[in-house]
Amino acid sequence: MTEKTLHLAVALDGLGWHPAAWRLSRAGASAPLTARYWAALAGEAERATLDLLTFEDSLDLQSTRPDGPDGRVDQLRGRLDAVQIAARLAPLTRHIGLVPTTSTTHTEPFHLATGLATLDHLSGGRAGWRPRVSARRAEAGHFGRREFPAWDPTRLDDPEVVRLVGDLIAEAGDAVEVVRRLWDSWQDDAEIRDVASGRFVDRERLHYIDFVGRWFSVKGPSIVPRSPQGQPVVAALAHSSVPYAFAARHADVVFVTPTDAAHAAAIVAEVRAAEAAVGRTEPPLRVFADLNVLLDESPSLARRRGARLDELHGREFRSDATAFTGTAADLADLLATWQRSGVDGFRLRPAVLPHDLTLITRALVPALRGRGLFRVGYPGGTLRDLLGLPRPASRYAVAETA
Amino acid sequence: MPKQIILAAHFPGVNNTTVWSDPDSGSQIDFSSFVHLARTAERGKFDFFFLAEGLRLREQRGRIHDLDVVGRPDTLTLLAALASVTSHLGLAGTLNATFREPYELARQLASLDHLSGGRAAWNVVTTSDAFTGENFRRGGYLDRSLRYERAAEFVRTARELWESWPAEAIVGDRDGGRYVTEADPGAFAHHGDQFDIAGHFTVPRSPQVHPVILQAGDSPDGREFAASSADAIFSRHGTLEDGQEFYRDVKSRLARYGRHPDDLKIIPGVTFVLGDTDAEAQERAHHIRRQQVSPQTAILLLEQLWNRDLSAYDPDGPLPAVDPDVSADAISRGRAGMYPDPVATARRWRALAEEKGLGIRDLIIEVTGRQSFVGTPRQVADRMDHFVQSDAADGFILVPHLTPGGLDRFVDQVVPLLQERGVFRTEYTGTTLRDHLGLGPARPVGRVGAA
Numbered sequence: 001m002t003e004k005t006l007h008l009a010v011a012l013d014g015l016g017w018h019p020a021a022w023r024l025s026r027a028g029a030s031a032p033l034t035a036r037y038w039a040a041l042a043g044e045a046e047r048a049t050l051d052l053l054t055f056e057d058s059l060d061l062q063s064t065r066p067d068g069p070d071g072r073v074d075q076l077r078g079r080l081d082a083v084q085i086a087a088r089l090a091p092l093t094r095h096i097g098l099v100p101t102t103s104t105t106h107t108e109p110f111h112l113a114t115g116l117a118t119l120d121h122l123s124g125g126r127a128g129w130r131p132r133v134s135a136r137r138a139e140a141g142h143f144g145r146r147e148f149p150a151w152d153p154t155r156l157d158d159p160e161v162v163r164l165v166g167d168l169i170a171e172a173g174d175a176v177e178v179v180r181r182l183w184d185s186w187q188d189d190a191e192i193r194d195v196a197s198g199r200f201v202d203r204e205r206l207h208y209i210d211f212v213g214r215w216f217s218v219k220g221p222s223i224v225p226r227s228p229q230g231q232p233v234v235a236a237l238a239h240s241s242v243p244y245a246f247a248a249r250h251a252d253v254v255f256v257t258p259t260d261a262a263h264a265a266a267i268v269a270e271v272r273a274a275e276a277a278v279g280r281t282e283p284p285l286r287v288f289a290d291l292n293v294l295l296d297e298s299p300s301l302a303r304r305r306g307a308r309l310d311e312l313h314g315r316e317f318r319s320d321a322t323a324f325t326g327t328a329a330d331l332a333d334l335l336a337t338w339q340r341s342g343v344d345g346f347r348l349r350p351a352v353l354p355h356d357l358t359l360i361t362r363a364l365v366p367a368l369r370g371r372g373l374f375r376v377g378y379p380g381g382t383l384r385d386l387l388g389l390p391r392p393a394s395r396y397a398v399a400e401t402a
Numbered sequence: 403m404p405k406q407i408i409l410a411a412h413f414p415g416v417n418n419t420t421v422w423s424d425p426d427s428g429s430q431i432d433f434s435s436f437v438h439l440a441r442t443a444e445r446g447k448f449d450f451f452f453l454a455e456g457l458r459l460r461e462q463r464g465r466i467h468d469l470d471v472v473g474r475p476d477t478l479t480l481l482a483a484l485a486s487v488t489s490h491l492g493l494a495g496t497l498n499a500t501f502r503e504p505y506e507l508a509r510q511l512a513s514l515d516h517l518s519g520g521r522a523a524w525n526v527v528t529t530s531d532a533f534t535g536e537n538f539r540r541g542g543y544l545d546r547s548l549r550y551e552r553a554a555e556f557v558r559t560a561r562e563l564w565e566s567w568p569a570e571a572i573v574g575d576r577d578g579g580r581y582v583t584e585a586d587p588g589a590f591a592h593h594g595d596q597f598d599i600a601g602h603f604t605v606p607r608s609p610q611v612h613p614v615i616l617q618a619g620d621s622p623d624g625r626e627f628a629a630s631s632a633d634a635i636f637s638r639h640g641t642l643e644d645g646q647e648f649y650r651d652v653k654s655r656l657a658r659y660g661r662h663p664d665d666l667k668i669i670p671g672v673t674f675v676l677g678d679t680d681a682e683a684q685e686r687a688h689h690i691r692r693q694q695v696s697p698q699t700a701i702l703l704l705e706q707l708w709n710r711d712l713s714a715y716d717p718d719g720p721l722p723a724v725d726p727d728v729s730a731d732a733i734s735r736g737r738a739g740m741y742p743d744p745v746a747t748a749r750r751w752r753a754l755a756e757e758k759g760l761g762i763r764d765l766i767i768e769v770t771g772r773q774s775f776v777g778t779p780r781q782v783a784d785r786m787d788h789f790v791q792s793d794a795a796d797g798f799i800l801v802p803h804l805t806p807g808g809l810d811r812f813v814d815q816v817v818p819l820l821q822e823r824g825v826f827r828t829e830y831t832g833t834t835l836r837d838h839l840g841l842g843p844a845r846p847v848g849r850v851g852a853a
Contacts, residue, residue, distance in 0.1 A: 029574020069586035081513035087482035122433040198698035216539030
């Protein structure tokens with residue numbers, strides 16, 4: 001019996017996910033401010049036929065503290081806008097999915113919708129989006145329109161924190177709903193260019209979305225014609241039941257953070273239960289397990305490099321996702337095991353860039369292919385095609401013919 | 403050395419200047435159309451590419467306006483992608499300051515400036531239009547009188563953010579373990595009437611430090627805003643005399659802000675039609691105007707002045723005898739108002755139609771959309787140069803009527819003549835848009851109010 005192949009994504013952030021990554025990266029310290037750096041990473045990933053790249057983003061300065069800057073000068077600080085990076089890469093790549101992160105808390109859903117639809121147009125259907133919330137006071141202070149309470153990240157069960165985060169996630173749900181309606185607000189065949197009647201569009205195929213919610217209302221239609229995928233791929237990072245339900249309602253892909261194969265199976269079961277609970281009618285979520293990866297040619301080399309990074313950092317690297325330190329062959333075995341727990345793919349977070357990306361592309365990918373677990377080449381088409389997600393008809397077109 | 407001409411390429415927009423019915427008219431949304439125009443402009447050594455913006459589809463009589471091009475890309479996303487297919491061309495985008503926040507827009511523009519190697523420009527517009535506001539969580543609208551107040555404070559705040567990181571802040575000293583020279587770079591605090599924000603900016607200082615600021619708008623407030631805050635004005639083209647008058651007026655306002663007349667460039671938007679002979683160019687110009695004003699468009703444009711439903715009128719028949727309705731709400735929404743005194747304008751149009759024996763469509767063709775420069779390549783080059791040397795402008799934003807090939811002939815035939823005269827560059831001499839425009843380094847606004 002041939003096993004199903006798995007999907008592979010790589011998450012890009014700065015010079016790598018380890019807080020001390022810049023100390024060992026062979027890219028220049030300010031390389032993440034240049035197009036050349038991102039183009040090289042994307043080119044490397046695309047040559048190995050990875051499914052997609054995600055780009056992290058945040059509306060405040062990196063910090064080891066939960067709420068505000070930490071005064072440290074020994075870590076990477078500063079970043080560019082993720083949608084701008086993805087758009088800059090679109091003309092330089094041909095197959096790989098481009099998935100920027102944006103906040104839904106302080107941004108306009110209309111701008112998010114039009115920006116991502118445009119990314120989809122100019123990439124020929126390779127746009128995705130990871131919406132996130134901004135709960136920190138530092139971010140709110142950059143906009144000056146909302147006051148958030150100070151909160152203690154070690155007390156996530158504090159009722160006020162639970163309420164705040166719950167509201168922000170609900171608001172993010174409204175934002176995704178608005179964005180998705182705007183993506184559908186132009187039917188595919190709205191542009192008619194009918195010279196006889198002088199009409200460029202058939203206005204019956206353009207639709208007001210008339211969204212009214214607790215936090216905002218949006219009239220529509222979009223200013224951007226419907227894009228190649230119709231609906232760019234929406235991905236959510238989720239660690240617990242509330243975000244699982246968010247993903248089940250609003251996303252196409254969910255990034256989860258299991259600790260081992262059994263945990264992966266439990267999370268997949270929880271995600272499927274969430275899908276049933278919200279009455280999901282779209283195709284099942286594609287479940288990607290997130291892993292921090294630090295790769296070398298031997299386990300001892302990898303361990304030594306990990307220890308060196310932790311030493312430079314001043315303590316052990318802690319993350320929401322499990323860290324793998326070892327060889328590409330061992331990682332391939334681990335991915336194979338986790339895949340049997342029901343995950344569809346993996347989002348790997350390289351410890352140091354470009355080093356760990358290069359080992360993913362040049363060692364892990366061949367190891368997976370050797371096990372029959374990863375594609376050779378791209379089949380062609382959009383990111384939805386790559387992930388096996390059908391292209392949805394506009395909801396308004398469906399309403400019209402019903 | 404004679405004055406050097408600034409040239410920019412405007413992507414054909416969502417109004418009836420753009421002819422979509424022509425067999426040569428291509429897609430208004432496929433990336434390839436934008437690539438074609440941008441690369442053509444760069445081949446012609448243009449200063450910058452220009453993209454307009456509209457954040458709600460236009461409506462007339464309560465329905466989406468369907469006679470012109472409808473639909474466009476998001477400005478910032480498109481410009482970032484164009485940075486990948488060009489190497490020197492400036493990338494200017496119109497972005498509405500009413501429905502954006504300084505922190506977010508400043509980081510997007512600074513990101514574009516980094517990713518393009520210093521080629522970002524922002525055409526600042528505001529709207530007092532509640533109609534457009536219906537698409538935004540901020541909702542509502544801006545009081546008309548506050549438009550330029552918001553714009554000026556927005557630009558000032560953005561500049562404070564752009565210079566919030568010190569120069570050379572990232573040292574990357576691996577052995578010493580210092581990534582940045584100072585702790586928590588990007589600190590800012592802006593406490594103003596429009597914006598009260600503080601914290602840390604995420605984007606280190608970009609190549610231009612201050613991306614180029616353009617301003618479009620003719621009102622006294624708009625001129626004052628440009629004089630205080632902008633690097634260039636996207637003005638309207640008039641006659642040579644009108645242009646000179648505008649030029650004198652705006653440039654004379656600069657001293658008040660401690661600025662030199664060269665610190666603000668005046669760049670009217672213009673159209674052009676080329677022909678092998680003058681007669682051929684005139685004939686083409688007339689043909690294009692007929693394409694721009696279809697029978698349906700003629701009625702629609704008439705309705706914008708009359709502010710009444712005129713759909714029952716024959717486009718080839720006489721103008722309405724009834725006067726414009728000045729009391730009702732505007733029939734057309736999502737575009738700038740055009741006629742200060744509709745009743746007087748209507749009388750003038752009626753008189754003109756009677757005198758020349760014109761029906762509605764021919765009258766509209768007569769009074770609207772006349773191309774700025776019509777003639778042989780040499781005639782057009784001569785007139786453009788004369789316009790600039792006579793201080794009626796510093797250059798032009800060219801608005802082709804066709805996507806994507808509308809600039810091809812200009813670049814092939816007019817640019818070489820301007821270069822021959824020594825009034826336009828033959829090679830790029832700098833790398834940033836500030837370099838191309840001769841603006842010099844950004845002048846810091848200072849960390850006013852910073853903690």
